[in-house]
Amino acid sequence: MDSEEAEGLGLVSRRFCFIITPAMAADIVFWILAVVSAGAAAAMIISRNPGHNALFLVLCFSALGGIFGLLDAPFAAAVQILVYAGAIMVLFIFVVMMVDPRTPAPPERRKRAKILGPAIGLVLLFELGTAAWGILANSNRSPASGPGVAPADVGRRLFTEFAYPFEITSVLILAALVGAVVLGKKEEPES
Amino acid sequence: MPAFVFIPLAPAVGALVLFPLGRRLSRRSVSTLACGSVAASFVLSVAAALSGSGVRIHRLFTWIQAGGFRAEAAFRFDPLAAVMVLVVTGVGLLIHVYSAGYMSRERDFGRYFACLNLFMSAMLLLVLADNLVLMFVGWEGVGLCSYLLIGYWFEKPAAADAGKKAFLVNRIGDAGFLLGILVLWSAAGTVSFAGLSEAVASGALAPSAAAAAAVLLFIGATGKSAQIPLYVWLPDAMEGPTPVSALIHAATMVTAGVYMVARLNPLYAASSSASGIVMLVGALTAVYAGVLALVQNDIKRVLAYSTISQLGYMFLGCGAGAYAAGIFHLFTHAFFKSLLFLAAGSVIHALSGEQDLRKMGGLRKLLPRTYPAFLVGALAISGIPFLSGFFSKDAILLTAFAGGHVFAGILGLAGAGLTAFYMFRLVFLAFFGSRRFSAEVESRLHESPAVMTRPLLILAFCSIVAGYVGLPALFGERANLFFRFLAPVAGTPASGHAGPGAEAALLAASTISALAGLFLAYLFYVRNPALPGRVSARFPGFHHLLLRGFGVDALYETALLNPLLRGSKAVYRRFDLGVIDAAVNGAGGAAGLLGKALALLQTGWVKDYALAILLGAVAFLGVLLF
Amino acid sequence: MSPAAVVGLSLVLFVLGVIAFFVKRDLLTQFMAVEIMLNAANLAFLGLARGSARIDAQVIVFFVMTVAAAEAAVGLAIILHLYRRRKSIRTDELDKLRG
Numbered sequence: 067m068d069s070e071e072a073e074g075l076g077l078v079s080r081r082f083c084f085i086i087t088p089a090m091a092a093d094i095v096f097w098i099l100a101v102v103s104a105g106a107a108a109a110m111i112i113s114r115n116p117g118h119n120a121l122f123l124v125l126c127f128s129a130l131g132g133i134f135g136l137l138d139a140p141f142a143a144a145v146q147i148l149v150y151a152g153a154i155m156v157l158f159i160f161v162v163m164m165v166d167p168r169t170p171a172p173p174e175r176r177k178r179a180k181i182l183g184p185a186i187g188l189v190l191l192f193e194l195g196t197a198a199w200g201i202l203a204n205s206n207r208s209p210a211s212g213p214g215v216a217p218a219d220v221g222r223r224l225f226t227e228f229a230y231p232f233e234i235t236s237v238l239i240l241a242a243l244v245g246a247v248v249l250g251k252k253e254e255p256e257s
Numbered sequence: 258m259p260a261f262v263f264i265p266l267a268p269a270v271g272a273l274v275l276f277p278l279g280r281r282l283s284r285r286s287v288s289t290l291a292c293g294s295v296a297a298s299f300v301l302s303v304a305a306a307l308s309g310s311g312v313r314i315h316r317l318f319t320w321i322q323a324g325g326f327r328a329e330a331a332f333r334f335d336p337l338a339a340v341m342v343l344v345v346t347g348v349g350l351l352i353h354v355y356s357a358g359y360m361s362r363e364r365d366f367g368r369y370f371a372c373l374n375l376f377m378s379a380m381l382l383l384v385l386a387d388n389l390v391l392m393f394v395g396w397e398g399v400g401l402c403s404y405l406l407i408g409y410w411f412e413k414p415a416a417a418d419a420g421k422k423a424f425l426v427n428r429i430g431d432a433g434f435l436l437g438i439l440v441l442w443s444a445a446g447t448v449s450f451a452g453l454s455e456a457v458a459s460g461a462l463a464p465s466a467a468a469a470a471a472v473l474l475f476i477g478a479t480g481k482s483a484q485i486p487l488y489v490w491l492p493d494a495m496e497g498p499t500p501v502s503a504l505i506h507a508a509t510m511v512t513a514g515v516y517m518v519a520r521l522n523p524l525y526a527a528s529s530s531a532s533g534i535v536m537l538v539g540a541l542t543a544v545y546a547g548v549l550a551l552v553q554n555d556i557k558r559v560l561a562y563s564t565i566s567q568l569g570y571m572f573l574g575c576g577a578g579a580y581a582a583g584i585f586h587l588f589t590h591a592f593f594k595s596l597l598f599l600a601a602g603s604v605i606h607a608l609s610g611e612q613d614l615r616k617m618g619g620l621r622k623l624l625p626r627t628y629p630a631f632l633v634g635a636l637a638i639s640g641i642p643f644l645s646g647f648f649s650k651d652a653i654l655l656t657a658f659a660g661g662h663v664f665a666g667i668l669g670l671a672g673a674g675l676t677a678f679y680m681f682r683l684v685f686l687a688f689f690g691s692r693r694f695s696a697e698v699e700s701r702l703h704e705s706p707a708v709m710t711r712p713l714l715i716l717a718f719c720s721i722v723a724g725y726v727g728l729p730a731l732f733g734e735r736a737n738l739f740f741r742f743l744a745p746v747a748g749t750p751a752s753g754h755a756g757p758g759a760e761a762a763l764l765a766a767s768t769i770s771a772l773a774g775l776f777l778a779y780l781f782y783v784r785n786p787a788l789p790g791r792v793s794a795r796f797p798g799f800h801h802l803l804l805r806g807f808g809v810d811a812l813y814e815t816a817l818l819n820p821l822l823r824g825s826k827a828v829y830r831r832f833d834l835g836v837i838d839a840a841v842n843g844a845g846g847a848a849g850l851l852g853k854a855l856a857l858l859q860t861g862w863v864k865d866y867a868l869a870i871l872l873g874a875v876a877f878l879g880v881l882l883f
Numbered sequence: 884m885s886p887a888a889v890v891g892l893s894l895v896l897f898v899l900g901v902i903a904f905f906v907k908r909d910l911l912t913q914f915m916a917v918e919i920m921l922n923a924a925n926l927a928f929l930g931l932a933r934g935s936a937r938i939d940a941q942v943i944v945f946f947v948m949t950v951a952a953a954e955a956a957v958g959l960a961i962i963l964h965l966y967r968r969r970k971s972i973r974t975d976e977l978d979k980l981r982g
Contacts, residue, residue, distance in 0.1 A: 110916075154952055195891075220942060243956070
C-alpha cells in the first residue's frame with residue numbers, strides 16, 4: 067500500500083512504517099486499559115492510605131468501563147462509569163473522610179489469614195484458570211466485533227423477560243436505602 | 258339379666274363412690290353406703306340361692322379373643338357358688354357393721370370402707386367367675402385389697418412392710434397360678450370350668466398335663482391360702498385393722514385357694530398325685546402352724562397361725578377327695594374364726610390397743626359380752642362336740658381315714674389336740690388369772706358398743722348351729738344337708754364310707770383329743786402358771802426355734818431376698834447408672850464437646866471467616882474439576 | 884482481544900481482590916476489595932458473551948451493578964455505625980462476635 071492510502075486509514079507513522087488497523091487499535095487500547103486496571107488494583111494493595119486506595123479504585127473502575135465499551139457493551143460501560151466509578155466510589159470517599167484510620171497502625175496480631183489467604187487465592191487462580199481454559203478451548207467463538215448491544219434492547223429485555231427480577235431489585239434498593247439511612251443516622255443523646 | 262350378676266356389682270359401686278368421695282362424705286354416709294351395698298349383695302345372694310339349685314351361667318360379653326384363646330366375662334351360679342357367696346356376703350356384712358364401730362375414730366374412714374367394698378367386689382367376682390381367667394382377675398383383686406388394707410396405717414413402717422410382704426409372697430403363688438392356667442389352656446384348649454370338667458371326663462386332657470396344672474394352681478393356693486411354703490405373710494398381716502384380719506385373713510380371701518381346688522375338683526380327682534400333694538401339704542401345715550401358735554404372745558398372731566392351721570385342714574379334706582367336707586369346714590370356720598377375730602378386736606379395743614397376752618388377764622368379769630362370744634368361738638374351733646367345728650373337722654378326718662390316708666388322718670387328730678391347747682391357752686391367758694394390764698389401761702377399760710357386740714352375738718349363734726346342716730352319716734345318710742346340696746358340684750368322695758362303728762370311734766377319738774388339749778391348757782395356764790416357764794426352760798433351743806418361726810422368715814431373707822436385693826442393686830449400679838445413664842450423659846457430653854470444638858471456628862475475625870469461604874470454594878472447585 | 888484475554892484479566896482482578904481482602908487491615912479497604920471482585924465477575928460475563936446473539940449477559944451485568952450499589956450503601960452505613968460504636972475499623976480489633 068502507498069502512503070496516501072495509509073493516510074486515509076488513520077494513524078500512520080511514517081517513521082515506523084506500520085499500519086494500525088482498527089482491530090489492532092482496539093487490542094492496544096485493551097491492553098493499556100488492562101494494565102491500568104490491574105495496576106490500580108495492585109497499587110491499592112500496596113498503598114496504606116485509604117484515600118489513595120479509593121482513588122486507585124476509581125481509576126480501576128474507569129478503566130474497566132473502557133474495557134466494557136470495547137466489548138460491545140456500551141450500556142454496561144455507561145452504567146459502570148456512572149454508577150460504579152461515580153456513585154459508589156463517591157460514597158466510599160465520603161466514608162473515608164469520616165473515618166479516622168488511626169495512624170500509626172498498631173502491629174497486626176495473628177498473621178495466619180494474611181499469609182494463608184493470598185496463598186489459597188493463588189490456588190484459586192490456578193483452578194479458575196484451568197476451568198476457563200477448559201471452556202475457552204472448546205468453544206470456537208470468533209471474536210466478532212459488532213456495533214454493540216443497543217441499550218434499547220437491554221431495556222426491552224428488562225421489562226419483559228426480566229421484569230420480575232427487575233421489580234424485586236427495586237424493592238431491594240428501597241430496602242437498602244431505608245437501611246442505610248437508619249444505620250447511618252447519628253445517635254441521639256439520651257435525654 | 259339374672260339377679261346374681263349384680264352380686265359383685267353392688268360393692269363395686271360402693272367402692273367407686275367411696276374412693277373419690279370418701280373424704281368428703283360424713284361417717285354416717287360412708288358406713289351406710291358401704292354396709293348397704295354389702296347388704297344388697299347379701300339379699301341378692303339369698304334370693305339367688307333360694308331360687309332353685311342347678312347350674313346357671315350368664316355370659317356378659319366376650320372379654321378376650323386372641324387367636325385361639327377365648328375368655329368370656331361370664332358368671333356361674335351353682336350350689337358351690339351359692340355357699341361361697343352366702344358366706345362372703347353374710348360374714349362380710351357383719352364385719353362391715355362391726356367396722357363402723359371399731360374404726361369410728363379413724364381419720365381415713367372413707368378409704369377403709371372403699372377398700373373393703375372393693376375387696377368384697379373382687380372376692381365375689383372370684384367366686385362367681387365361670388372361667389379361670391376371670392377368677393384370676395378376682396384373685397388378683399383380693400390380693401390388691403389385702404395389700405391396701407394391711408397397709409391401711411401406712412405411716413407405720415411395720416404395716417407398710419407387712420402389706421408389701423403379703424403382696425409379694427402372693428405374687429409368687431400367682432405366678433404358679435398363671436402357669437397352671439397356661440398349661441390347662443395349651444393342653445385342653447379351654448379355661449372355663451365347664452369346658453375343663455368336660456375335657457377331663459372325655460380324656461381330652463392328658464393326665465400329665467392335668468397333674469402339672471393341678472400342682473401349679475395349688476402353688477397359687479399356697480400363696481393365697483397361706484400354706485407351706487408361702488404362709489409367711491399371714492402372721493405379719495395382723496398389722497392391719499382387726500376387722501380386716503377377720504374378713505380377709507380368716508373368712509374369705511384366704512379361703513379362695515380352697516374354693517379353687519373345690520371348683521376344679523374334676524381336675525384334682527383325676528390326678529391322684531396332685532391330690533396327694535394337696536392333702537399332705539394341708540396336713541403338715543395344720544400341725545406345723547398349730548405348733549407355732551403355741552408360743553405366740555400377740556393375741557392376733559395366735560389367731561393368724563390358727564387360721565393357717567385350719568386352712569390346712571380344709572386342704573386335707575379336699576386332697577382326700579372330700580371337697581364338700583373341705584368346703585363345709587370353710588363354712589363353719591368363717592363363722593367361728595371371724596367371731597374370734599372380732600372378739601379379739603373387742604378385747605383390744607377395750608384395752609386401748611393392747612395386744613400382748615402377757616399384759617392381759619382376768620377379763621372374764623370385765624367384758625361380759627365379749628367373753629362368752631370368745632368362749633363360744635374357742636369351743637367351736639377346738640372341735641368340742643355339739644358345736645360347728647366338731648362336725649366339720651370330723652367330716653374331714655372321716656374321709657381321710659376312710660380313704661386310707663392314715664398318716665394324714667393322724668396328723669389331723671394331733672392337730673385337733675394342738676388346736677384346743679393353743680386356743681384355750683389364749684382364753685385362759687386373756688380372760689382368766691390375774692390382771693396384768695396397767696392402771697391406765699384399766700381406767701379406760703370398757704365393754705365395746707352394741708355396734709360391735711351385736712355381730713359377735715350373731716356369729717356366736719352361727720358358730721353353734723351351723724354345724725347341724727352337715728351331720729355325719731351316723732345320723733343317717735340323708736341327714737347331711739350340706740353335702741347333699743353340694744353333691745352335684747363337688748361330687749361324692751371317691752373313697753368308700755367307713756362303717757358306723759369306725760365312724761363312732763373316730764368321733765370319740767377327736768373328742769378325746771380336743772378335751773385333752775383343753776385340759777392341758779387348763780393345767781398349764783390356770784392350775785400351774787409356772788409350768789410353761791419350766792417347760793420352755795427344759796427345751797430352750799426348741800423354744801427359741803419356735804419363737805423365731807422355725808427360722809423360715811430368716812431363711813427366705815438370706816436365701817432369696819438378700820441375693821435378689823444385692824443383684825438388683827448391682828444391676829442398678831452397673832447397668833442403669835453405668836451403662837444407660839453413662840450413654841445418655843455421654844451423648845450430652847459429646848454434644849457439648851462438639852459444640853466447644855466447633856466454637857473454636859468462631860473467632861469473631863472477619864478474615865478467618867473469609868478464609869473459610871475461600872477454602873470452601875477452592876475445595877469445591879477442586880472436586881469439580883479434578 | 885480474545886475472550887481468553889478478557890477472562891484472564893478477570894481472573895487476575897479477582898485474585899487481586901482476594902489478596903487485597905486478606906492483606907488489608909481496615910474494613911473499608913477490605914470492602915473495596917470486595918467491589919473489585921464484583922467487577923471482575925462483571926468483566927467475565929461480558930467477555931464471554933461478546934458477539935453472541937443473546938444479550939442476557941448485559942442484563943445480568945446490569946443487575947449485578949444494581950445490587951452491588953445497594954450493598955455498598957448498606958455496607959458503608961454499617962461501617963460508619965461500627966466506627967461510631969467502636970471508634971475503630973481495624974478488623975483485628977473487631978471480634979465481639981467471638982463464639
